[in-house]
Amino acid sequence: MRTLAIRGATVIDAQGSRRADVVVGDEGRILAVGSGLTADSSLDAGDCIVSPGLVDLHVHLRQPGNEEAETIETGARAAALGGFTAVVAMPNTDPAMDCVSVVSEVQALGSTAVCDVVPSAAISVGRRGEALSPMAELVRAGVRIFTDDGSGVQDDRLMRTALEYASSLQHLCGDETIVLAQHCEVESLSRGGFMHEGEWSSWLGIPGQPSEAEELMVMRDIALCRLTGARVHFQHMSTAGSVSMIRAAKAAGLPVTAEAATHHFSLTDACCASYDPVFKVHPPLRTEADVAAVKEGLIDGTIDAIATDHAPHAPKSKQQTFADAPPGMLGLETAFAVANTHLDMPIESLLAAMSWRPAAIAGLTADHGGLISEGCPANLAVIDPNVAWTVSAAEMASRSSNTPYDGMGLRGRVRHTIYKGEAVVVDGEAQR
């Protein structure tokens, strides 16, 4: 066994922070945590934080079907550079991840990647919102998160059925919970809208979609959660109204969780004034008041997790008008820095929202987001929280370059990433 020492850092996990060196072995476990430790080789981590590896509940890896935009290999590399050791892959691939064969393909492709690639699966066949996918088969294949992400389940009755059926399959997966995650968007209200409806959309002449298109589905799913008692996770919450409804649902004791995407607390609809569709995303960038509410929700814990909604698009598809270009933006390589720069919250809370809380939502706590102590899995992010850097779209490891942060200055960057005891990122460079 080869051993590796991470030296000179502050270790932060769910139990708090302390100065310590960490030694990991290449069989994938933490061997020792303490001071003055040595090993076969070492990584300098002075002025850095060692955290459990980050976990992203929401990425689009585009494989199978759109490999010109991203592959599981390149997306995982981008994730590792962002400090992630596990990412949940959304099912809107082509074909959709709505059956065991496609999920198995993603699992097989992910087995050689530089982070854990955890497939979610579609709630409905083909993500068409008409008939349930074979959920029990998918749970047996390892799926814990179901979502039609990219679309919300429009039909109230189908969503109720999905929640009731999913919560009847708990015996198939032991302690882990099956979660239905919703992309909240009422299409009859959002249809034809390409950005947030408000002052900017009106002025720019770009058709908008109102906040209420999201909020009406949040409202409905809270009601269905109350009806069924089943676990609901709200994806990429973007409006002040959504945040306050989730706050109230939690206060009422309902089993709901929520995530916010990094762009929804760092960018506003004013970005669309350039007409550059790199700023086109669903749900759309909202107003300053919404950004403030999302931040508030993260700070007070209403929103459990920070996700990226990493959505690569090949250059040609964004070389269109705002209306014609597909929605979505990169996020994996900038996520920690964006959160660290834009959120006024203690680093321990930030890491909770990026590591152990999303790990718990996705049922990944056996391998991710756990404590940093002897015998625990060696999935770690080593982060310099103070270094200033400038984002460059041209230097993204992702196969696509549609980052909305090109040229922007951010603070904090992932320096090393340890995945199963292997240093897959060293000094900001991917090792394979």
Place this chain on the structure above:
Amino acid sequence: MKALRHLLSMDDLDRDDIEYLLDLTERYVEVSERKIPRIPALRGKTVALVFFEDSTRTRVSFATAAGRLSADTLGFDVGRSSVNKGESLRDTIETISAMGIHCIVLRHFGAGAPWRVREWTDASIVNGGDGRNQHPTQSLADLFTARQHLGDLDGRRIAIVGDIKNSRVARSNAIGFSKMGAEVIFVAPRTLLPASLEGWPVKVTHNLDEVIESIDVCYLLRMQLERQNDAAVPTLREFHHEFGLTTARADRLRDDALIMHPGPMNRDVEIAGVVADRPNAVITEQVSNGVAVRMAVLFVLIGSRLDLVEEQSAVA
């Protein structure tokens, strides 16, 4: 006026720029009335008419304007289908630019298209209408027409009536007329208004009767009949009676008030058919002035600076 490389929005122009362009238009109206309406001002220049959306009227107007200035024109009727063929807008524009052109007149169904296109070409861009966003040359033609009849537009009241939400003409004219000192009033039900008018230089009413007697211009917009499955009004008949310029309302207009419409008209929808033929309806003048205004715009964008100095002194 300041050097202008592109004309994308009425917001690109300040009042002096607009006045300069309208003065130059005056001169080109005179050229257009000549027996041989052609001057060599843009000889050797090539104007590409790149239309992603059908518009015979605007295309012919620009082609006529370019022809009267002796520019060559290349027509590209790209159509909506090219997007579905997988060619990116950038590829289309780079292909067209490679043919050696000086100006692209772009008509596109997507708001903001000319802002994207200017990043991918060295040619000057004229926005010939982008989605529901802007249509600056229409606005300039309207300003010119109104000025010809009313003189100075300071303090004049213009009601823009009808489908404002989907109208690039309404957006451009709200900016254009207010920059010229006029008071702009939007008249429509809320279903035909933008979601927000925060910060716009306009007043809003849902009731045309309330303003009909006090306005200098009643500007009707084309109702988008093809969008009726997303209907913003119950029926066109009801729209006509409640929000359109009916004969009864037209009778209440001041005698010198103008009736304007960017065309093509839906007679008996936004405007009573017979009203469109009244003497104070200047709808066909808007069309003919459109040619002269587009001559002025093309000349300012791609005419030689030396010629421009000559034209400027001629105008002065």
